[in-house]
Amino acid sequence: MLHYAPILPQNYPVLTQIMTAAFDEDTRLHTSLLHDGPAGYNDGTLIRKLNENPDFISEKVLLDDKIIGAYTISHKPEQNILELLFLDPDCGNQGLGTQIWNHIEEHFSNCSRWVLETPSYSIRNHHFYTKKCGFHFVCEKQYPDATSFVFEKERKSVLDFQDMMKMQTELWEKHKDKWPPMQPEYGKDFILWMIEEVGEVISIIKKKSIHDIMDDPAVHSHFVEELSDVLMYYMDTLLRYQITLEEISKAYQEKHERNMGRNYAEEYQKLR
Structure with missing residues (x-):
């Protein structure tokens, strides 16, 4: 059974360990590198920066009483941005990622538009967000040292x-x-x-x-x-x-x- 709770400073070490494992696994799966991720993903600064940003909403994810991941949302009137979502690789292929996303959508049910970015090479993430979460590809963004794909999801006012x-x-x-x-x-x-x-x-x-x-x-x-x-x-x-x-x-x-x-x-x- 999944549970969600605010992230506390004492959670930073374990969340950093999980985040490092998650990003590194994705990197090894799709590239020739062994380690890679956003700045601060493996030294604790990223989770601290996101969790302590007053404009963001972050929660840790617990399976029973064990922390297995976290997410961060940037909440704006016109749209929500999924800033970060990561899950312990040992908990993969169990449908937990989809459950987490469903929780996020329910928690922010008044939001009609979602946006996220993920590395262009992260094919597994692309499949998860498009096939499991209902996002669609919007555009490609170029950075000095990387390329990312932007995905978007709009909540329908009329269901089919x-x-x-x-x-x-x-x-x-x-x-x-x-x-x-x-x-x-x-x-x-x-x-x-x-x-x-x-x-x-x-x-x-x-x-x-x-x-x-x-x-x-x-x-x-x-x-x-x-x-x-x-x-x-x-x-x-x-x-x-x-x-x-x-x-x-x-x-x-x-x-x-x-x-x-x-x-x-x-x-x-x-x-x-």
């Missing part, structure tokens, strides 16, 4: 199916030790829970007037929340039955085309 399925997957990852597996045999359970949420929507319609739903902010918010629950279980159902976005999109489009060619009045007349 891909966003929703990703969010439900992330939620399941967080609780997978207690929740049903992502297997088809559990799909029926989520269909039933979805129907239960539809019942909650119907209950509001039955108990409240159309005026309440449309004009009362509290009732309207509750109504939308229950509809969101329906969508969440719908996404869980797609995931359990391993139905891809391409499949559901194709089926939806084909059904729409058929519906556009139907004569509903004639069909209903035949049913009488």
Whole structure:
């Protein structure tokens, strides 16, 4: 279980040791060098400078009670900058980096735009930020002795199916030790829970007037929340039955085309 807490001066030595190991491993992985990183990464001055900067927000990351990394955010009205994020190499390939990023996004949920820089050679970092965290490449920056890539992420104001399925997957990852597996045999359970949420929507319609739903902010918010629950279980159902976005999109489009060619009045007349 990951925990987050303010960085204390007595944490500088262990965080410097972890930071040094993290940057050096990335350097050896992608270059012919054995040691390299930003100025002060291996002597304690960088973590001190970042943590004691009043314009920055820094937290250490703990796995149970053991410090395994840290991050620093530069918080500005127009955007947030991920100044630093590092994780103990011994804790790699466990999904912890993604969990840390999810925590950061939740902690700064009012931020609509994120920016970060990482060395141009750090292919593993590029993959992590683009494939796991949703960033996209913006530009290349040249420095006297190095080249970096700039990545950016903007929070969407309107979610699409891909966003929703990703969010439900992330939620399941967080609780997978207690929740049903992502297997088809559990799909029926989520269909039933979805129907239960539809019942909650119907209950509001039955108990409240159309005026309440449309004009009362509290009732309207509750109504939308229950509809969101329906969508969440719908996404869980797609995931359990391993139905891809391409499949559901194709089926939806084909059904729409058929519906556009139907004569509903004639069909209903035949049913009488």
